[in-house]
Amino acid sequence: MTGSQNSKGLEKADRYYKQYGERAKELKKEGRKIIGYMSALTPVEILTAAGVAPIRLKGFMDEAVTKGDAYMESIICPFVRSAFDAAVKGRFGFMDGMVLPHQCDSIDRTNEVWSSNLNLPYWHFLNVPHVTGGPSIEFMKEILRVFIGTLEKFLGTKITDTAIAQAIKAHNENRRLMRELYILRKQNPPLISGVEMMKVLVAAMSLPVDESSALIKSVTEEVKKRPAPADGNRKRIMIIGDQIDHIAIPEAIENAGAWLVVDDLSIGVKVYWPEVDETTDPLQGIAERYLRKLKIPTTFVGEGDTYEENLEARFGHLKQRIAEFKVDGAILFIYKYCDPYGFEVPAVKSYIESGGTPVLYLEDEYSTSTLARVKTRIEAFLEMIA
Amino acid sequence: MAEEKKRRAVATKTAAGIPKFVRGNLSATLKAKEEGKKVAKAFIHDGHDEIMRAMDIVPAWGESFSGVCAAKRDAEKFLQKAESDNFSRSLCTYATCHIGFEMAREEQGGAMPEGAPWGGMGRPDMILGNGQLLCDPRFKWPQALQHYLRDVPVFVTNMYYPPWDPNVDHHEQEKFYVKYCTEELHETVKFCEKVTGKKMDWDRLAAVVDLSDKTWDLFVDTYDLRKAIPTPMDTGDAMNTMVPITFNIGTQEAYDFYVELNNELKEKIAQGIGVADPEKYRLIWAAGLPSWFALNDFQYFNGKGAVFPVEVTYRDHEKIERLDLPKTNDPLERIAWRWVRYWTHWYDAARKIPGSTPKVARIIEYFEDYKCDGVVFHSAFSCRSWHAGIIHQAEVLRKVYKDIPILIMEGDIVDISSYNEADTHNRIDAFIETLEAYRNKQKN
Numbered sequence A: 001m002t003g004s005q006n007s008k009g010l011e012k013a014d015r016y017y018k019q020y021g022e023r024a025k026e027l028k029k030e031g032r033k034i035i036g037y038m039s040a041l042t043p044v045e046i047l048t049a050a051g052v053a054p055i056r057l058k059g060f061m062d063e064a065v066t067k068g069d070a071y072m073e074s075i076i077c078p079f080v081r082s083a084f085d086a087a088v089k090g091r092f093g094f095m096d097g098m099v100l101p102h103q104c105d106s107i108d109r110t111n112e113v114w115s116s117n118l119n120l121p122y123w124h125f126l127n128v129p130h131v132t133g134g135p136s137i138e139f140m141k142e143i144l145r146v147f148i149g150t151l152e153k154f155l156g157t158k159i160t161d162t163a164i165a166q167a168i169k170a171h172n173e174n175r176r177l178m179r180e181l182y183i184l185r186k187q188n189p190p191l192i193s194g195v196e197m198m199k200v201l202v203a204a205m206s207l208p209v210d211e212s213s214a215l216i217k218s219v220t221e222e223v224k225k226r227p228a229p230a231d232g233n234r235k236r237i238m239i240i241g242d243q244i245d246h247i248a249i250p251e252a253i254e255n256a257g258a259w260l261v262v263d264d265l266s267i268g269v270k271v272y273w274p275e276v277d278e279t280t281d282p283l284q285g286i287a288e289r290y291l292r293k294l295k296i297p298t299t300f301v302g303e304g305d306t307y308e309e310n311l312e313a314r315f316g317h318l319k320q321r322i323a324e325f326k327v328d329g330a331i332l333f334i335y336k337y338c339d340p341y342g343f344e345v346p347a348v349k350s351y352i353e354s355g356g357t358p359v360l361y362l363e364d365e366y367s368t369s370t371l372a373r374v375k376t377r378i379e380a381f382l383e384m385i386a
Numbered sequence B: 001m002a003e004e005k006k007r008r009a010v011a012t013k014t015a016a017g018i019p020k021f022v023r024g025n026l027s028a029t030l031k032a033k034e035e036g037k038k039v040a041k042a043f044i045h046d047g048h049d050e051i052m053r054a055m056d057i058v059p060a061w062g063e064s065f066s067g068v069c070a071a072k073r074d075a076e077k078f079l080q081k082a083e084s085d086n087f088s089r090s091l092c093t094y095a096t097c098h099i100g101f102e103m104a105r106e107e108q109g110g111a112m113p114e115g116a117p118w119g120g121m122g123r124p125d126m127i128l129g130n131g132q133l134l135c136d137p138r139f140k141w142p143q144a145l146q147h148y149l150r151d152v153p154v155f156v157t158n159m160y161y162p163p164w165d166p167n168v169d170h171h172e173q174e175k176f177y178v179k180y181c182t183e184e185l186h187e188t189v190k191f192c193e194k195v196t197g198k199k200m201d202w203d204r205l206a207a208v209v210d211l212s213d214k215t216w217d218l219f220v221d222t223y224d225l226r227k228a229i230p231t232p233m234d235t236g237d238a239m240n241t242m243v244p245i246t247f248n249i250g251t252q253e254a255y256d257f258y259v260e261l262n263n264e265l266k267e268k269i270a271q272g273i274g275v276a277d278p279e280k281y282r283l284i285w286a287a288g289l290p291s292w293f294a295l296n297d298f299q300y301f302n303g304k305g306a307v308f309p310v311e312v313t314y315r316d317h318e319k320i321e322r323l324d325l326p327k328t329n330d331p332l333e334r335i336a337w338r339w340v341r342y343w344t345h346w347y348d349a350a351r352k353i354p355g356s357t358p359k360v361a362r363i364i365e366y367f368e369d370y371k372c373d374g375v376v377f378h379s380a381f382s383c384r385s386w387h388a389g390i391i392h393q394a395e396v397l398r399k400v401y402k403d404i405p406i407l408i409m410e411g412d413i414v415d416i417s418s419y420n421e422a423d424t425h426n427r428i429d430a431f432i433e434t435l436e437a438y439r440n441k442q443k444n
Helices: A008-018 A022-029 A044-049 A078-088 A111-118 A134-155 A161-183 A194-204 A209-225 A248-254 A282-293 A307-324 A345-354 A368-385 B014-031 B049-054 B062-071 B076-084 B093-107 B137-146 B171-196 B202-227 B235-241 B243-247 B252-271 B296-303 B331-344 B347-351 B358-369 B390-401 B421-443
Strands: A034-037 A053-056 A097-101 A122-126 A235-240 A258-264 A329-335 A359-364 B039-042 B058-061 B126-132 B154-159 B281-287 B306-311 B374-380 B406-411
Touching: A008 A022, A008 A194, A008 A209, A022 A034, A022 A053, A034 A044, A044 A053, A044 A134, A044 A161, A044 A282, A078 A111, A097 A111, A111 A122, A111 B390, A122 A134, A134 A282, A134 B171, A161 A194, A161 A209, A161 A282, A194 A209, A194 A248, A194 A258, A235 A248, A235 A307, A248 A258, A248 A368, A258 A307, A307 A345, A329 A345, A329 A368, A345 A359, A345 B137, A359 A368, B014 B058, B014 B062, B014 B235, B014 B243, B014 B252, B039 B049, B049 B058, B049 B171, B049 B202, B049 B331, B058 B062, B062 B093, B076 B093, B093 B137, B126 B137, B126 B171, B137 B154, B154 B171, B171 B331, B202 B243, B202 B252, B202 B306, B202 B331, B235 B243, B235 B296, B235 B306, B243 B252, B281 B358, B281 B390, B281 B421, B296 B306, B296 B421, B347 B358, B358 B390, B374 B390, B374 B421, B390 B406, B406 B421
Parallel strands: A034 A053, A034 A097, A097 A122, A235 A258, A235 A329, A329 A359, B039 B058, B039 B126, B126 B154, B281 B306, B281 B374, B374 B406
Antiparallel strands: none
């Protein structure tokens, strides 16, 4: 990939990726409240409407978990452990508060570990349901109201429906802009590499929505203008998993001679494809997006009359992405100790393979120290599908 | 067949009757078809027990099945079967053991896998799951199982309770949580009616719920007898005597079991018979499912004069009066209130201890009431739902009780590869020394 060193948007993404939270620190100095959050399930629209600067927590794959092990068991998701370790080491010392949504056991069973050790002025556990029927939508709206109430109390300001509606528009626009950038990966060779894309995705989740949109827009403009890479004779790979937020993984794929052209990650396609409907009651649209549109394994999908119908409802979008992005092979990258993703492996693997796309399943820690084995398996997979 | 560990001796005669209960539950799933009943793969503590009992649905308890495989030290073949289709060994081993068993049966065209413990478990006609504030496998296991039992319908509900937050008054939230749980339970009934082709008998359900309430009360009264010094029963037995209330709640047999246990404990107390003679140290089993393949470790403790008069694990019931449940004519709403209040009734106590949590408030209450000297936790590597947060609980306890002796054991519920008997016993020996040193320090 050429020209990335001099391109303003990509350079900015690179900086925000390397110095994660840099912008949040600046905003804090300017007097903004900074609220950290975990997972794709946090309704960022509410945080934006509240006027705070949201930042999604990330882990640090190239740093060993040290301090965090004194407080959190090693049977927890290694990504969560890494993010927690970074937090207790003060990497997110700019945060005024945090939101932990109920995604999985590794998050909700450690809520008290997080809250008591970080001891932030604001803390909220958002009890997102696992099922999506009518009662769950109403319940989700109730817990969103509780969430809004706690934020209002903390900030001393009212969060109006109008502000929420505006935030919904801003985040939908942000998602649309990111999808436009993804489209540039449909070409062969893709106009933006998987490594560069990872930096953009990570940088984007560290910024307020308007700044995030501006960054994505500038990256898209720059990438469109620069010459396309010459090497189009590479296998096109999709990666599936939860929060993979380090360039080591796309590097492992692309250094082995493939292009990473699309993902189904919780910082990527999973969050940028579904929008919030602009409903009269804005909480209705938010509840529906986070419960029914987000495709994450902690939301149970089973309304179909047959197992096959449910498979389509759960994984149909993966086949769509595979077709749209002309994917030659998929890598299922699951963290150890992850029950929600781990229990899906046979189903998702066989579902994708039934469409003729080979799948490599990898279970690993969240650490660059264990990646040598992963790289070898990726190389073998690429040889196999060559 | 792997080597079967010598059966654990039990301190109460009543507990010796537990294998009959477990066999009976397994056998009911095998006989269901000829009796015209439907079998539901179900989970304990999901609020579904009374619905199933009132509709003559036979529960097939996956956790129990896997626990039996583990206790017989014969789970490995099923764990490996699941692993062969890419289920990681780091996932819940209750689930992977059971899924491996069902995979083997399907591959054999429905024939019972060789060596299935106690005749095995019947093939389910439906799978009931539940999203909760704990335990992802309660909705992922059903989904994963259906991959191999594609004709079996799955229904998953949500049973939430207000999360603990020292700064938020949970009382204000209870109503909408109960409303949600009640609606979810009504959806469950509709699903069960569809699968069974039978309508719910609401009067019968109300009677089953009443019987459950009575059993909750009797269970707590009976376990409270263990406050006696020396204690007439410890956690080694409780890991057996939990079976009726955990797997057979809403049945007369469960209630009768605790009548018998209650009588026996009173007799033992009258005669001054304890689990250990002499009883030197009283411990609380503060969290963690046990290693089912190593229940003899409780006897190892007992042999050192250490007894567990109380445990948190499987004591998922409380005196109904203490829960202060609002009146309702809907038995499902009754279940919902009981469920929500069971969790939240510790919150007010937790607020009174700065830095505490409901889990710790509960341990403290038991620790004081049962006059304990030390705390033991067990951390099972494959289960995050009950075993994450133990370090934090231990830390909070240390803040309250300073240098209180605390042991965190490590192992698993089903996977014996995680277990080393010699190491475990060495750790227990060291802990006993700590208890002795702590006691001497207290005296001085």
